[in-house]
Amino acid sequence: xxxxxxxxxxxxxxxxxxxxxxxxxxxxxxAKLLTDEPIAAAKTVKTLEGLKLVLDGIxxxxxxxxxxxxxxxxxxxxxxxxxxxxxxFVIEGKTGTGYGGDVEGLISFNADQTIRTFIVTKHNETxxxxxxxxxxxxxxxxxxxxxxxxxDPSLPGNATLDSFKGKKAEGDLKWTKEDGIHFVSGAxxxxxxxxxxxxxxxxxxxxxxxxxAK
Amino acid sequence: xxxxxxxxxxxxxxENPVLVLALGMCPTLATTxxxxxxxxMGIATTFVLICSxxxxxxxxxxxxxxxxxxxxxxxxxxxxTIVDMLMQAFAPAAIYNxxxxxxxxxxxxxxxxGRAEAFxxxxxxxxxxxxxxxxxxxxxxALVLLGAIREFLSAGTLFNVNMxxxxxxxxxxxxxxxxxxxxxxxLAGMNYLxxxxxxxxxxxxxxxxxxxxxxxxxxxxxx
Numbered sequence: 226x227x228x229x230x231x232x233x234x235x236x237x238x239x240x241x242x243x244x245x246x247x248x249x250x251x252x253x254x255x256a257k258l259l260t261d262e263p264i265a266a267a268k269t270v271k272t273l274e275g276l277k278l279v280l281d282g283i284x285x286x287x288x289x290x291x292x293x294x295x296x297x298x299x300x301x302x303x304x305x306x307x308x309x310x311x312x313x314f315v316i317e318g319k320t321g322t323g324y325g326g327d328v329e330g331l332i333s334f335n336a337d338q339t340i341r342t343f344i345v346t347k348h349n350e351t352x353x354x355x356x357x358x359x360x361x362x363x364x365x366x367x368x369x370x371x372x373x374x375x376x377d378p379s380l381p382g383n384a385t386l387d388s389f390k391g392k393k394a395e396g397d398l399k400w401t402k403e404d405g406i407h408f409v410s411g412a413x414x415x416x417x418x419x420x421x422x423x424x425x426x427x428x429x430x431x432x433x434x435x436x437x438a439k
Numbered sequence: 440x441x442x443x444x445x446x447x448x449x450x451x452x453x454e455n456p457v458l459v460l461a462l463g464m465c466p467t468l469a470t471t472x473x474x475x476x477x478x479x480m481g482i483a484t485t486f487v488l489i490c491s492x493x494x495x496x497x498x499x500x501x502x503x504x505x506x507x508x509x510x511x512x513x514x515x516x517x518x519x520t521i522v523d524m525l526m527q528a529f530a531p532a533a534i535y536n537x538x539x540x541x542x543x544x545x546x547x548x549x550x551x552x553g554r555a556e557a558f559x560x561x562x563x564x565x566x567x568x569x570x571x572x573x574x575x576x577x578x579x580x581a582l583v584l585l586g587a588i589r590e591f592l593s594a595g596t597l598f599n600v601n602m603x604x605x606x607x608x609x610x611x612x613x614x615x616x617x618x619x620x621x622x623x624x625x626l627a628g629m630n631y632l633x634x635x636x637x638x639x640x641x642x643x644x645x646x647x648x649x650x651x652x653x654x655x656x657x658x659x660x661x662x
């Protein structure tokens with residue numbers, strides 16, 4: 226018995242490890258409490274910036290933050306109106322099917338429910354592999370850098386995200402490669418997550434508008 | 440001072456974590472398809488490495504030997520998680536956007552754990568911080584070198600700037616096998632330089648003594 230409680234005994238070790246874990250948990254819980262509010266605030270700012278990006282080129286004159294509908298599946302629908310008439314929709318949603326957890330995005334739709342712009346606002350995909358799906362990276366050329374050509378302010382392209390442009394949720398089957406969606410080999414899970422998110426958003430919008438029409 | 444100086448120096452060439460210790464191959468191969476990713480990964484790791492080395496060095500005398508590895512893992516994982524949350528809350532959005540996705544990759548990074556075990560658990564706080572700085576810089580340099588070569592060969596760009604040499608280059612370099620191949624070439628080149636240097640001095644080149652298996656304490660559990 227005395228062996229077990231000695232400094233190298235199993236009970237001592239177990240208690241020590243338990244204490245370390247308890248302290249670690251307490252520290253993380255404190256950090257979580259401290260950072261909850263600032264993280265939420267930072268997220269709101271990011272969403273507002275994202276809304277501007279996906280609605281670039283559309284004329285609307287309502288306050289988007291007041292025209293929000295919570296959809297059944299947890300997605301948020303923002304309605305852009307010009308003189309009270311809806312001109313575009315934006316869905317903010319997330320899917321849990323990414324390689325590193327949730328993939329969150331903003332998808333704007335034209336008034337006829339076709340996808341306009343798709344941006345990913347938060348993801349945890351593997352840098353260099355999965356990030357080819359969500360990241361929009363502008364590639365400059367060395368001549369531009371030397372000449373100092375001013376940066377193009379428009380949204381950089383992305384083969385996968387841009388391939389959803391003009392798509393509309395019809396029927397019950399998700400889009401596939403045959404529908405022109407650009408899947409990246411080596412990043413299948415990330416590609417599927419983007420497809421999931423876009424499809425769920427388009428279906429949610431379709432269901433919402435159908436319900437409204439009734 | 441000389442101990443501090445040599446600790447600061449050795450991570451860059453003599454004991455470079457990627458090119459000599461061959462630690463942390465997973466983030467190395469994944470993030471070096473592009474030089475900017477490699478740089479961001481290097482900076483994030485350096486920061487975590489310095490802090491985790493200091494914390495581990497502080498608690499080294501009270502942690503029982505038999506459970507030191509789980510304790511270090513808990514410390515490092517807690518630390519990285521808290522840094523992630525604090526960065527998300529208080530750092531400028533541009534910094535979090537650039538480094539945020541690399542933090543989860545560092546939680547179980549074996550460079551961080553390897554240095555905690557091999558160095559910080561046996562040395563004081565200042566030396567351990569110096570070791571973190573030097574290993575971090577060595578890691579960053581190795582990653583950026585590998586990333587720049589791979590990015591240039593596979594896409595003709597450097598730090599996302601098109602060098603206008605070719606449009607679609609050597610595609611395999613952008614994939615994981617290309618990473619292994621390039622890493623092999625760099626390791627061979629480094630060994631060649633070391634051997635040549637030793638020969639010129641009339642010596643035989645051996646691996647540094649502290650990298651020898653007998654000097655590693657990871658499997659010495661019973662003592």
